[in-house]
Amino acid sequence: MSDEVTYLLVDGENIDATLGQSIFGRRPQPQERPRWDRLIRFAEDHWGQPVKSLFFLAVNGELPMPFVQALTSLGYRPVPLSGGPDDKVVDIAIQRTLEAIAQRSDHVMLASNDGDFLPQIDTLVHGRRRVGVIGFDEFRNGGFAALKQRGLELIDLEYDVEAFNVELPRLRIIPIDEFDPLDFL
Template sequence: MAAPHASAQPENGGDDVVTYVLVDGENIDATLGTSILGRRPQPDERPRWDRLLSFARETWGQDVRGLFFLNATTSMPMPFIQALNALGFTPVPLSGAADVKVVDVAIQKTLRAIRDRDADVMLVSHDGDFLEELEGLLDDDRRVGVMAFREFRNSGFTALEADGLESFDLEYDVKAFTSRLPRVRVIPIDEFDPSQFL
């Protein structure tokens, strides 16, 4: 899987810092379907993936490289891959044995590889399998963020915020959805708007 990294190198010799946006699409889809909607999401209920790249670019003010990890063990979803390419993502289709979480393994390897680059990273996942790699990145002088539904993130992400992990909600911060999701969330009192309940 070295090819996406090689193609993602800045063309100016590496002077500019880039933000890698690593998307665990299966995790986001499963959380959306199981925990929020209670059913398989319809196409118009899924995130607008291009908004993740725009958000990362605008929030940290630097170039972004989006890597979208897919389990293609049983089939290659060509229409979706073509759509990802059109949105500016580099699809990373993976295969492996049934007992191997190929997407998680690939993201873990990618997070470890980023330690050797002058780069920041935003991970799009709720999965605690990445905590060790994220913690290792926070040891360095770089920005590290997670985009997810806050209430469904692994609790380990909250602990890493004290070390500098930045947290972004996919719906409220990133605005990745075109319609409001049926979520119940804890509302910071400064954000409470009674008109939403009246």
């Protein structure tokens, strides 16, 4: 039996920004945000192994205790970070974590659309290690698509993970077998 796990790294700021700026064009309402527990269950079921889930967030001053407590109760280990006003502390921490995982044999799923992680994901993708990037297909950095042929799995947060209680107003290519004209009438 292997001691390997899947590390689920969540760039909550990136997912939230994509929802707000690109999908809704406004701050998402609570019911429009991902159900983060579904992401953990998806990761466990998808690759059939234990998951260690880390949720990275930038904080200025005080911890957002209700949110941190909610994450903890769902099974995440919150990683609250601070730094200078121009520091991308979440990106830096996730990059360092991906680099540390590269020294191990574990698998990784990264929930982010951000291309800042391309060098680290590129290093992680090889024949034996499973690597997935979870986000929104139409907003994921295009550099990840090139890594798909090397084994990177691209996972859609809404369609594959089913992390939302509402249908998001996204434009996507519809396979004809899924086309329902009533969706457009």
